[in-house]
Amino acid sequence: MGAFNDGVTLTFWFLSLSDLCVCLTSSGMCICTFLVSQESKWLSRVRVTGNTDYSKKIGALFFFNPSYIGMLCFQMFGIFQLVTTFLTIYLAVTRSLSVLHPIKFRNIITVKKTLLVSAIFFFLSMASRFPDVTHFGVSLNFDPRINATRYTLWMHPNREIIKDITWTFVDGLVCAGAQITLLVCVFIMVKVFRVAAKFKSKASVVSFSESNLNKSPQQLSTKDARIIKQLVLVSSMFIICNTPKLATFLSSTFEPQFDLGGRFRLIYKVSATILVVSDTINSSINMFVYYFYNARFKSIFK
Numbered sequence: 001m002g003a004f005n006d007g008v009t010l011t012f013w014f015l016s017l018s019d020l021c022v023c024l025t026s027s028g029m030c031i032c033t034f035l036v037s038q039e040s041k042w043l044s045r046v047r048v049t050g051n052t053d054y055s056k057k058i059g060a061l062f063f064f065n066p067s068y069i070g071m072l073c074f075q076m077f078g079i080f081q082l083v084t085t086f087l088t089i090y091l092a093v094t095r096s097l098s099v100l101h102p103i104k105f106r107n108i109i110t111v112k113k114t115l116l117v118s119a120i121f122f123f124l125s126m127a128s129r130f131p132d133v134t135h136f137g138v139s140l141n142f143d144p145r146i147n148a149t150r151y152t153l154w155m156h157p158n159r160e161i162i163k164d165i166t167w168t169f170v171d172g173l174v175c176a177g178a179q180i181t182l183l184v185c186v187f188i189m190v191k192v193f194r195v196a197a198k199f200k201s202k203a204s205v206v207s208f209s210e211s212n213l214n215k216s217p218q219q220l221s222t223k224d225a226r227i228i229k230q231l232v233l234v235s236s237m238f239i240i241c242n243t244p245k246l247a248t249f250l251s252s253t254f255e256p257q258f259d260l261g262g263r264f265r266l267i268y269k270v271s272a273t274i275l276v277v278s279d280t281i282n283s284s285i286n287m288f289v290y291y292f293y294n295a296r297f298k299s300i301f302k
Contacts, residue, residue: 007109019283025077032070086121092185135159230293241282
């Protein structure tokens, strides 16, 4: 396809795939959460009524513990959400450089660079989850609650420590770094877009020497203006939806009891749910932004 000959469009396509995977894994987590709650409800009825029919239902439907599938979906959700973060930063930074210094960075995003960078981001995201994934799994055990043998979730005793270290250095630092970087990029792109709009309205050349934005000013083309609008929308949406994750990270950093096993575990569960929902909303809206603001991206689906 001709659309894949453009590095920016190809990057947006990879970003849309990552966003789609975020939405799919989020849906998987919702389904597993429902199954776990349904399992708990049936088990409580078994304890209260002594009716073994519910045990038979659980044994027939949940021969595989849904908690493990939910955990896998959560890990995959984290991988693709991290890929989305990396690609969003990559697009915002490169586009900011290209509008600041168009002659030097005009063709900074090429197809080969996009393929290489996307592969690196994906493998980095997978590597970030590897320590956590290797500390939980499934084992075939007898479950006396349903009087049946099935695969159940097990976790290594040190898994919480590994998880805290991994999330602090990966999710936490990347989250904070993305927030700061995208804020700067949005400011730059909005600034350049406003100046370019003045160029168009006044039909005159404006110097950027005072702000050091561009020493050889050039009016933005329609394509560049559309891409900047698209990136400002995507980056702004990311900043808004990334705020709950940043708030959760800072809260758990300064309050050790703000954890699944701590005193504020219920608040932590609520904040974790908000975090997942906000990331899903971000990815869902972004796919429509890509489609309506990029003609080449739209042509892929025609």
